[in-house]
Amino acid sequence: DTAVSQTPKYLVTQMGNDKSIKCEQNLGHDTMYWYKQDSKKFLKIMFSYNNKELIINETVPNRFSPKSPDKAHLNLHINSLELGDSAVYFCASSQVGPSGGIQETQYFGPGTRLLVL
């Protein structure tokens, strides 16, 4: 049973296209996150949702729009893809939201490798 899953695992697309990455967790967690692994291999938080509400929104271009239809899903839509968007994107989830239990372990998905040509 995969706890946090992401689709697709690989995504190759042209500059200017719009694409979505999906994330689902079956752990019953309240909070979900999107991270971007940058060129220096750091994992950096992009967004966090707690019970479908946006609670963390880092300085990310507004071409990136997260959507949480329910607390088990957090999708990432990217408009007008640019070359610099090429990276690995990780979804994660945790039991309690950051303000209420920030020591909680986050469980990560396998990552989506995005390549923009």
Place this chain on the structure above:
Amino acid sequence: ILNVEQSPQSLHVQEGDSTNFTCSFPSSNFYALHWYRWETAKSPEALFVMTLNGDEKKKGRISATLNTKEGYSYLYIKGSQPEDSATYLCAFTGNTGKLIFGQGTTLQVKP
């Protein structure tokens, strides 16, 4: 800007060697320090979450210590095995609730 630094960046040891690496983090507004193990082509997997100064955690041959006053944590691996080869990440949580990751220490254990 909150920085989390890990050293060394990479480490090569022989099977059976014991090793340790360091995570440095801001000592103010500390809430928690996480250690993750990240194997190539897999997801980061949680090892420890530590919240109290002086905390020590152990999982098999891996243990970690925490000093929140001076802002560092050590991860120790006793008797390294080839299957311990991975990148070990630490992440600091302050009062913002966000996990701020270090760059990781990549360990390679040779048989």
